[in-house]
Amino acid sequence: MDSFKSLQDTISAALVSTTRSATRINGADIAFQRSLNPKLGTAVDAQNARLLQLAQCLLENAASSSDAVGPKLPDVEAIDGNWKGVVDIVDSLLEKADISLDEYTGVIKRMSPSGDQVRTAATSKSHFSSGLKHFAKPQLSFEHVPQNNETGGFRPLMTYKPHAKVPLAECMKAFKDSNGCEQFPHPYQTEIESYEYPPSMYEVAEPQPYPPFETTTASFVDTPEALAMMLAELKTAKEIAIDLEHHDNRTYVGMLSLMQISTRNKDWIVDTLKPWRRRLECLNEVFADPNVLKVLHGAYMDIVWLQRDLGLYVVGLFDTYHAARALGYPQASLAFLLDKFVNFKAQKQYRLADWRVRPLSDELFSYARADTHFLLHVFDHMRNELIERSNLEDPERNKIHDVLKNSKETALQRYEHPIYDSEFGLGSAGWYRLISRTPVHFNPEQFSVFRAVHKWRDDVARQQDESTLFIMPNHAVFSIARAMPLDKPTLFTVTQHVSPILREKADDLISVIARAKAAGENGPDLNDMLKKIAHIKFPAMESTKAPESAPSSTLAELELRTAPAIATLDTPAPRASLSRFWGSLLSGEASGQRRSASTLNVSLALPLPPLTAEIFAEPASVAAQSNIPQAEKLEHVFVPKEERPPEDQRTDIFIVKQLGAGHKRKRAAVENQVELSTDELDKVGPTNNGEADEIMLEGEVDELSRRKEKALRKAAKREAKKQKALLQSAENAGSLNDGDEEAAFDYTSAPSVLRAREVEAEQTKAGKKKKDKKKDPGFSPFSGLQDALKGLPRSQKEGPGRSRTFTS
Template sequence: MESFKTLQDTISTALVSTTRSATRISSADIPFQRSLNPEIGTALDAQNARLLHLAQRLLENAAASSDAVGPRLPDAEAIDGNWKGVVDVIDSLLEKADTSLDEYTGVVKRLAPSGDQAAAAAGAPKPRNPMGGSLHIPKPQLKFQHVPKNNETGGFRPLLTSKPYARVPLEECVKAFKDRNGKEQYPHPYQTEIESYNYPSDMYEQSEPQPYTPFETTTATLVDTPEALAAMLSELKTAKEIAIDLEHHDNRSYIGMVSLMQISTREKDWIVDTLKPWRRRLECLNEVFANPNILKVLHGAYMDIIWLQRDLGLYVVGLFDTYHAARALGYPGASLAFLLEKFVQFKAQKQYQMADWRVRPLSDELFTYARADTHFLLYIFDNMRNELIAKSNFSTPEKDKILSVLEKSRETALQRYEHPTYDAELGLGAIGWYKLIMRTPAQFTSQQFSVFRAVHRWRDTVGREEDESPSFVMPNHAVFSVARLLPRDKAALLNVSQHVSPPLRLRANELIAVIAAAKLEDGPELDDTMKKISDLRFAERVAAGTASAPAAGSILKQPLNPAPSLTTLETPPLLRARESRFWGALLDEESGEKQRRLRHTLDINLALPLPPLTAEIFTDNAGIAAQETPKAERPEHTFVPKKDRVPEDQRTDIFVVKQLGGGRKRTLAQATEEESESLAVASQDAAAEACEEQVEADEIGLGEREGTIQKISDAKKRRQQKKAQRERQKATKSSGGSDGEEEAVFDYTTAPTVLRAGDVEREAAHGGKRKKDKKEKKKKDANFNPYAKLTDAPKGLARSQKEGPGRSKTFSS
């Protein structure tokens, strides 16, 4: 984990640095930089070629481990032209990542994607045919004594011919019954034995882990004959615990097949070839697998239990799943590779995990990898059991980790295989389109949705007929691409996906006809179908008792969630309340019912429509307050007789500036200056009058002589004369001149223009006549030139000189 973290940090740092550099380059003026410095252009071209080469190598490496074919990128323009091929490679990688995550979490066991990787996994060079593709391995299922049937629709009848360690006879376990959907089913043959099984008492006792035999000095026994099978069975019957693992292949088979079985005891390992024509004889292993005195240890046995029933008729009683133990202990990883490295310091060769296990004979690398899966598993079981006991509290069942692991292991052993049935309408089930479209959401029109369902069903039908995996016939991303693009002919269909399988190439015309027929159908909308599925699944949960139906007319009262979550198909949409605690009565009965009918499938929990904030919304809550608050009275106007009314102003709004003393226009500065002067003079006059009155009062009060009074009266006369003179000057200025003459009106027709100012002056200089002189024509007008500053801009670079054939431009003549 440390090395991976270091690698992840290094890659992230390099990506961030590269992205920042690319952003800086794209924001610059690249063509200008190329023309400014040719060396920059040469360097950029070299870097472009290097990046294209790296992208080509990445696509080729990615396509080598996927079903797609990497496109060619000879130049930068090829990226846009071949972008569809790049998307196909990325989509195929994402599908592989999804499968790997399922395998890592233990939900699905190792799945082999292709028969083309057999030689690569074995470490040998891949055989090539003249066409350049890898040779396909012959299908071993065609040689089985019981060839798999892919068209069975009823219940899966157990393959048992006998039932060792039975508490219920086999005849009672093969009686068909009807499930709640009315389909025929068969019970689990060992259901009673598994449910009543009591794990040994030493499961709750700590003991020293028993060491495993050295891996390098021991080997496994290959079981590929009936005689070797009998010898192995006799030794397994004496064991107390055994470890079991399977290798499965499902890419070149519709239902898949168990290709290899590994079994280990404390002392010995076996590798069982399960692709032999007599593979049904392996049913004799039920004498060990169903023996309650032998503990069976498996890792991630959810699918192993199903595959053992389907192919070999084997059932496991007394299962201990180390995957559930890893989850109960809170390990950061739960894969078998993680447990091997944690307890044994053994690093599994993960490059063989996706190998084609149909290849025969097995290479040494594949043989060693398969053996390691069970050789250390019993030792890992001992360590995990001790740790579970140490972390358990047996007085409380909720804290009893051993009990929790055993119960989950019991539930895993009770899994029952059923024939895959295809639901064309709703797409439910493991092979239906519903699971695919939920993992890859898409927005389809009704026509595209019809084509999507038709193509998906055609792929399943071809897979059953050809005994091929549907993903081998057509990858999932190709189904979405066909539904989006709606190809009309064979060429367009084969161009949709870079990966074209042999069944698709041979049946391309058949698929084109299916697409054309689906486009003419008046199919349902995608949202309506998803809503129907949601309602159906919710009704099934209500019938099963896992969900309660809401009472009619009840109001849901739930606390507000900290973060509203989207309603998925697993959780039914909540009913909308008729009244809000915050907004009050929002909707009446009619409008509320209409809105519930128009509600979208994916609602938000507790989401309420916000109505317009008008007074009607709060009438119910504020009714009492509105009654107590007195309303404002309207003012009443009293009648007044005409003779008592105030006389109206006879002046109108129309006025003439000249009548109001308007004359020559003044600027803002002149008006401000005159106003300040008048205010200053008025203040000076007022101050002088006040001072003289005060002096006069003082002098009169003191009884001075009459000469003083005469002086005061003379001063008043002088002030009056000055005031009258200022008023006359003010009136003269407002009238338009000192001599009382009005200012002449400005004539715009005879005024010189700005563009012809120089011409008018020259005409005036020549007595009003325009003198045409050659020198004057050449002479530029220096008075006004509106475009004079345009020549001040910096000049661009001259175009680079290029030599033509037969002529050199090194020197200019």
């Protein structure tokens, strides 16, 4: 207790001294002192950065023990903006301290966790342990330690070639590609392209059941003896399922960490992190066997990883991902297929686990096994559906042919070394792909710092065999390029997430930034460099060749087709002399007057048929007709009616039914009352008295009858209205003759509208108001005043002793 008291006194004294010093500094005019002494301003900024870093560390440590999330403090203004987050962390810590004191004094008792909960927490922590600082790297114990500084083409790792149609010696001969780079061919290219899928692939068959997942297990292959036993059993299978687990967070190029293989009745989990991992090359005896069908899901990267780490190649691939796309499923993931065909829920949260951890936990072991245990059964269902929905005779509707073709193209993928191009940043590891996807505006100094920091990060990652993102995230590279820090406190403030390697090599990075900033004063501009790269990527954009400063051959240019294009206003679009679609329909002058447009990568959604010159050539018949002189067009001459030849009154209409026959209508009463006028009869059409003056079709007869009947009804109504008006005028005239003239309205004796209700009441008492007439409300000048919008209620203020939030 005495030791705690002394510690408390020491801390209190230090806090009091610090508070008094801060108060004195706050009372001084810092802005004025900075203007007088620039060195003072530099020292103050350095101390501000140091205090912010300390505050950030305190918040992160406090947040790790609380339920709140620690805010970021990149600058002084962020303290005021994120003050609520700081208060949340302090409140959470105080609440936990209060609970701990209550537990210590015995006020409350904490429930002890069960054994299952402790075991689950321990295993879940081990699943994602890639952030541990002292985790031993398995690649350091490999017989062939990965080298990250290779140049040239990737030489296959194979030492022998099973099931070969072309000898291995022929496959190891290097060649020069179109860019002049040295490359090695795919060892099994001929075997894959000439591979014929078995006849069972085109036959509908009942899906074979899979062994129960709960009552069976997988064999773990981690010794050469277990590998030999597995290989012997795999050679007897007709179909196998393969899947891989890859790790790329703590290594530069990544490494294959686990392999799952399943047959119809057995599963294997292969440890690919053993020092003798290159001995797994013997699996080519099965993987390259054309008599064994290999089923994988989303094998695009799996094919590359097998080549890079183990020297394995796949002949006879069926990719269920391409099958899911061809069948139009809403999703193409393996979890979706397992749920659809097997009703198995895959725990995909383990997909991001650290697969380097040994021994494997039960959860990771079951998850890895499930990826291939059901895959052959899923393949049976998808093959049957592809056959049922395909037309083998129509190439446009042959879905299974498209899936097999795409699977072959996936199996032909080749791995290439990630060579860094520091000048133009091309390639998978270069800076061009990163900056082309980010809308930034750098001056020459910032652009020089950006390239230098990106190159430094790549060099350190290759030396330490770490991923570039583990050393420094991409957004930190942009932040450093904008701020161009020249001291460690500012560098750590800008970076925010400081990795152990970055903290260790901070001085080296600061010197790199300083040299790049000085070199950037006369360096290239970002937009100029992007234009130069665009000219290298698209040589057809200009008639001249690429700039002489561009390298004649770099492996990074192999990825020009995959790298995104930068559209700028000053970049002309590539143009050809003739259109490959429209041919020579446009003249040279019209094509020369086109406006320059941005560089756009346009692709059509539907494939077009092959266009040849014969399509645009004019047919011989059309060309011959174009030479025939055409007769001149005769002009129309007006001929008066009197001079026109008489028309032939005869008609060729045959008799179907006499007009009006069979369509008797009761309109005699209407015809007796009124007769149609001549104009109305002309509008309706000719009448018929029973004898056929014209012979018409039955439909025309019905239409004519309806029109005549409608006209008769309208005429009858007009006549009735006319008679009614005559009668009313006669009655009015009779009343006027009798001397009963209508009295004029007397406005002086008329009741006021303001007394309408009173007059109404008097009339009601006198019996003059009729009871069957609806009561007239009369005039009310103030009736609408209550319809206005009501205002907000008066705010209730808190008084002394009263609280709106807490009740006592």
